[in-house]
Amino acid sequence: MKITLIGAGNLATNLGAALHQAGHQIQQVYSRTEESASRLGRLLEASWTTDMAQVNAESDVYILSVKDSVLQELADQLLVPPTSLVLHTAGSMSIDTLPQKHRGVLYPMQTFSKTRLVNFREIPCFLETAEAEDIGLLRELAGSISDKLYTLPSDQRRFLHLSAVFACNFVNHCYDLSAQILAQHDIPFQVMLPLIDETARKVHTLAPNEAQTGPAVRWDENVIARQIYLLRDNPTIQHIYEEMSDSIHESHTKK
């Protein structure tokens, strides 16, 4: 398919590379800055522009992969042939952010960093179109880069995205708080990796609720009180410790 990509961030870069590798023709890349537009244009063998008025009118699919805060504005500026499919890639944004009739969503649920390439085929992609007739084209496009396709309406997708914030962003912040405590006591973060890996592996076969261990689920008040005291110089971390411990206790007593 002929594709135009609006955006050049982490997700746009990974998605563009996967589409290019799958044999699609990336016609053009738009980005606000010349540097990132030209960089991604070269990578994807596409022309590039920094002017929404210069976006070409010959693509089958236009993909907006930009920050949530500018999505609406850019979508409103996008002039495309009336039969082309316009997609966005944002987990928490409604399909109706897009004003075009043939609109849809392709949300690849993964954590992307510029310094790390991920295997797109394993990434669950959540699909939605406004017009029933467009879902075939969207499935064909998404199926060319991922083996894990799901259709999901905007109402559920925003809860999926919220849930991913807990399972990925907040999990990573727990790793970070762990690393901060270790660094303060000259212990290398590396020693934590086998525990981190096993904690992730465990929920492949046990529900997280069944996999829970530690002082909070045992409600070992001596250990909890001592650990709260150990965090007395870090009020933010101390507060998170208390909230998380209370929430674990609550999740395991209300059953």
Add this chain to the structure above:
Amino acid sequence: MKITLIGAGNLATNLGAALHQAGHQIQQVYSRTEESASRLGRLLEASWTTDMAQVNAESDVYILSVKDSVLQELADQLLVPPTSLVLHTAGSMSIDTLPQKHRGVLYPMQTFSKTRLVNFREIPCFLETAEAEDIGLLRELAGSISDKLYTLPSDQRRFLHLSAVFACNFVNHCYDLSAQILAQHDIPFQVMLPLIDETARKVHTLAPNEAQTGPAVRWDENVIARQIYLLRDNPTIQHIYEEMSDSIHESHTKK
């Protein structure tokens, strides 16, 4: 070596099985209840007792692997030959919880569940002895079951354990909160696994601070406000969302 095991919980079971497999002779198992003492005794081809006064006096090593809250009491009741080494396995307890002269700690840092066996050789084990002369014996014992040995004094170990609470127990609770949100919207938890795996893999090559993604690190206040609103019927989860987002923001602005 001839070993006596005091305790029959998740850790005692996994540790006893690893020691038995490594060729040590587990002489006796103590547990408060007949059911668990006899179960683990049979598993390890050892005699068993529910009476601390009946603990045998012929072992080279006595390992107390019990709940933190009863460790002191059981250690005080333990009568052993003056040359035997007495160990506990608790991350957050000082070596001096043990009254014996030849005392030490063998803390295997991992999350253990009864329904899941783990490969002990990959588990980092943190060692400490009160008498310098005992460290050789402890290293020999621990080295027979794990390839990852570290010596660490009690003062640092309690921070290591605290840090593990964040990297394992709180991480798992984030998985659980994610699963709770998904369940409320009829989305299977299974779809979250590729994201969970990548989030864990990522910190093998990037520091957690560098690996952070999501609305909080971008400080995308629109998304954050909307997600807080989505959680309005779950005040506990909503509060955790706010605390974690603020803490991520704080960690990334103070640099």
